[in-house]
Amino acid sequence: APAVLGSSYAMLTIVDCTFSNMPNSMIIQPLNSRIDLANNVIHNTGEAINARYCAGRIASNIIYDLVGNADAIDVDFIWGGDGEALIEVEYNYLRSGPSYNADGIDFGSASGVARGNFISSFGDKGISVGEFSYPEIYNNYIENCNMGIAIKDGSIPIIENNTIVNCVYGINSYDKSLDGIGGRGTFYNGIIWDCGTSILLQDDSTLDVGYSTIEGGWAGVGNLTNNPLFIDPGSGDYHLQSNSPCINGGRIADWMTDGVDLEGNPRIIYQLVDMGAYEIDVNMPRSIWLLSPRREAIYEIGQVIPITWGAYGPDWTAGDTIALQVSADSGLTWSNIVGASNLQYDQGSFDWHTDSMPESDQYRMKVLYGANPAVADASRGDFALEIPMxxxxxxxxxxxxxxxxxxxxxxxxxxxxxxxxxxxxxxxxxxxxxxxxxxDLEVGIGAGTVSWYYPMPVTYSEARLQSIYLDSEIGGACSITGLYLNVMSLPSRQLTNWKIRIRHTSLSSYAASPVWESTGWTVVYQANESVGSTGWYKFIFTTPFAYNGTDNIMIDFLYDRHRSAWSGNGMCEASTTAQNRSIYYRARSSFGNPINWTGTSPPPKQGANLLNLRLLTFAxxxxxxxxxxxxxxxxxxxxxxxxxxxxxxxxxxxxxxxxxxxxxxxxxxxxxxDSPGNYWLELSTQGSGIVDVVSDWFAIGSNVPVTAYADQFYEFDTWTGDTGGCAVAGDMITVH
Structure with a gap:
């Protein structure tokens, strides 16, 4: 099924949205786009986010209860446009994709960062790294998956400070694409515990493991086999106890200088770093971490914002208090929050009234307690207060x-x-x-009777036809959902990797030196096409094209990797135009896949033939x-x-x-x-009496006087129920 929201060659921002109860639908599918997908809730759906050739961030989303072979976040291929190519997948809460082929995060032929994600209960992989991907994977907590992290097909991830527990395989590295290349990469400062198999290397895979706690042991500098001493794993608390051997057992990396752990606490304390996703300051047996406001959240001045926190450590006692402070300049200056200077440590929340606060996108919170105040970032960074509009x-x-x-x-x-x-x-x-x-409308373009072997010259192994159709021929803005070609004779072979693409253009014809367009295309149809009948042959698009109603369009027909025939080109009906509106070329494996032809390579031929079309549109x-x-x-x-x-x-x-x-x-x-005029009014009573009206038929809006009559030996008492708006006079009530 198509995605609920998609984009192509766009700047896509989806923030603070909720998608739920669409079990057969992919939700967000950007393509070749710069994206900002943050603070969304996606629940009981198909695949949540599928980003291909994208850059940007996927942050602070809550995704759970996925249905079928659906990944929570799927990142495929590397951004090829302008600007930074990085895609950041960070601080997401991902839970429950029970299907055997469902992943929490899936990198395919992609780079990027997976940072600070909570991943639980996926039937396949918590994080999948495949097809020569090389992401950086920091500060993630992964539990209850078939594989905590899978490394495949020559991928080379950097994996640091992750906690992986209760999985069938902690790490599984292997060759999935059957090209003989397993996984590579590094695993440092991590914890793998309570897994069936901690690390499994297959198909010539290698993994450099260091400064990590691995149940069952693993060779490498600084590795431990000791029980990590989680606080309460039975209740899901995988913070480290103050006497854990994992404390201060990691190595410092460059990203940690200003880095934080899974909860936003400094990654480096006293020039030391712990193993796993959670850092602990053993010199502070009492600590606080703030749960909200969330990092990069946006609120409005005048809004009441709940501040929530949790207390950690053994030394809290009844009556201990905390104080909240706020900064509007990323922590350079701080001020007390009114009414929050003496709160019980276990109160857990405070409603912050923001009426008098200034506008800023650099707000932070901190908690003061005890003799040595401690600071807990609200959500691993700044949040914003803006003037409501x-x-x-x-x-x-x-x-x-x-x-x-x-x-x-x-x-x-x-x-x-x-x-x-x-x-x-x-x-x-x-x-x-x-x-x-x-x-729905069918738009016919072209009335000529020229017989032309484009776009199906199957005596050649690849071919491409790029033609211009004018806005005056199409009509107003619409969704183009398919097209017909008038096939006059059948091609003798299947069209392999047959594609139809459409893009907007300002051109109305080709000049003396035409070029192959390489960007801006939407692939609307692709298949290994066996054209089975002459006459008007229909192609229903899998991706409709959103025509803007003002520009002209180019339509691109192409196929490649075709086994050429000695004869039997397909012939289609065309018209002759006053100016050259088509460019075309056919080859026998000399210029590669036509989808990659660009500029003047190969040198396009041009002409005045234009395929007759019937466009299927929806307005x-x-x-x-x-x-x-x-x-x-x-x-x-x-x-x-x-x-x-x-x-x-x-x-x-x-x-x-x-x-x-x-x-x-x-x-x-x-x-x-429609108003029927007069209405029949029927009344019924219960008990010892009746009610009556002066007539049985009333016009809409009439006032209806109703009179109560008691049975013998009874008398009327009072009207009860909702009598608002009614005129009551003894045993008569007038109802509007």
């Missing part, structure tokens, strides 16, 4: 169905960018009603629905409450609030039924 409008729930011409109550709330109520808005909004209208629009009012009253403290009337029947309609300054918001969809 109006972003959109939220609607109260509209119950479906409604009745045409009958008002119903609504509440519209102004919201900030961080989805908090924006109380400063006191203007009005326009209100409109609409329902979606969609349509979305809206149909207006009449409502009243069309303008709200003034908002009070960011809220307007009023009544809306829909003036006719509608199916699957919605309401929109818009302030005219690019701030809008839609209601949920609902149906509106």
């Amino acid at each position: 109006l972003d959109h409008f939220d609607w109260s729930t509209v119950v479906s169905p409604r009745i045409a011409n009958l008002p119903f109550p609504v509440t519209i709330t102004a919201m900030s960018m961080r989805a908090n109520p924006f109380e400063a808005f006191n203007g009005t909004v326009s209100i409109s009603g609409w329902m979606p209208s969609v349509g 979305a629009g809206t149909q207006p629905i009449s409502i009243t009012p069309v303008t709200s009253g003034n908002f009070v403290d960011g809220i307007w409450t009023g009544a809306v009337t829909v003036l006719g029947a509608a199916t699957n309609m919605a309401l929109t609030a818009d302030d005219g300054s690019s701030h809008a918001g839609d209601s949920i969809f609902f149906d509106v039924l």
Whole structure:
């Protein structure tokens, strides 16, 4: 199934979003993009994040309960665009991908950093490193996986300060691609414990292991076999006890100078470093670590932010207190937080009111306690407080169905960018009603009858045709979902590695020295294609192309690694254009895969033949629905409450609030039924009496007087229940 969110050649930012209960769907799939995927929650889905040829960061996400052979985070291939090529996978919480082929983090033909991740309960690998990848893997905690870390196919990772427990294999290094090359790499300052097999090297694999605690032992400088003495492994606490042999047993590396451990504590203490993912200061039997605010989180001034912490160490006693301080300049200066100077150490949380705080993206927290104050970074770095700005409008729930011409109550709330109520808005909004209208359309291009052997000249082993189609031929913005070619005679062989690609272009024809375009393409269709019938032959795209409605487009047809035939080129119908709008070339293995042809290599031929096409397109629009009012009253403290009337029947309609300054918001969809005029009213009673009305038929909006009559030997007492808005007079109540 396609991904819920995808990108190609884009700057993709997805922050503070929740995706859940989509077990058959991949969620985020960027391609050739610079990405920032942070602070998202992904739950009960297919593969969560699949990034190919990307750079950027995947940070502080919570991903759990994946379904099927789904990885939490899959990073494939190296960014080839401008700027830093690094991709950072850091501080993510990844739990439960039970399928036998599910990984927590999967590097394939990729570099990058996996830092500070919590990885638990994956059916295959906690971290997979394959296909000549060379990532750096620091400060991760991995538990309950088939393999803690797998190293495959000539990959050379640097693995330092990781804790791997309760896995079938702590590290498994082998050749998966059957090219005879196993894994390589280094494993330093790590702990592997309570695993079926701590380290397994297969297929000529090698691993340099040092300064690590390995259950069962392993040769190398500084390695131990001693029990690491975790605090409480039965309860999942894999911090080190103060007498653990792993304390101060690691070696210092360059990244540790300003580095931190899994919880944000300094990696180097007193010029020494521990083994495993957690650092401990044995000279402080009492310590605090802050759980929130999270690193790089963004909050708004005026928001109440919960500060949460945990106490660690044996020497805390009842009545011990702590104090919280805040810095707005990355720790250069500190100030006390009002009301947080004398908190019980085990209180665990404090609500911080930020109304008077300045705007800054360099906030940090610290905790003071005892004679020697200790500092715990809130989330391994800075977080931000920003001035709230109006972003959109939220609607109260509209119950479906409604009745045409009958008002119903609504509440519209102004919201900030961080989805908090924006109380400063006191203007009005326009209100409109609409329902979606969609349509599939087939766009025919070309009416000529030229018989042309492109794009299927199968007497050659590879070929490429790159043609220009004009915006006037396509129409407005749409999604191109497929195309037809009019095949006049069948190719005698299968088209191997057949691809169709599309890109936008400003060109309307080719000049004297045309070039092969190498960037900006979307591969919309690829297959080993056996064209089985003449006439209009259909290709349904696996990746629809989002046409912007203004540019022209190029369509690229190509195949390669084809076993050429002595005869039997496929012939397709084409038209002749006034200017040259096609370039093409065919070869017999002399220029490699046509997808890599670029510039003038090989030198393209050009001509006026243009394939006749039928484009399959999908366009979305809206149909207006009449409502009243069309303008709200003034908002009070960011809220307007009023009544809306829909003036006719509608199916699957919605309401929109818009302030005219690019701030809008839609209601949920609902149906509106035609008003039948008068309604039959039927009443029933329980107990000793009846109720009666003056008539059985009433118009919408009528006031209905209801009279109670008691049975013999009974008398009427009182009306009970919700009588708000009703006029009560003795045994008669008038209901609106």
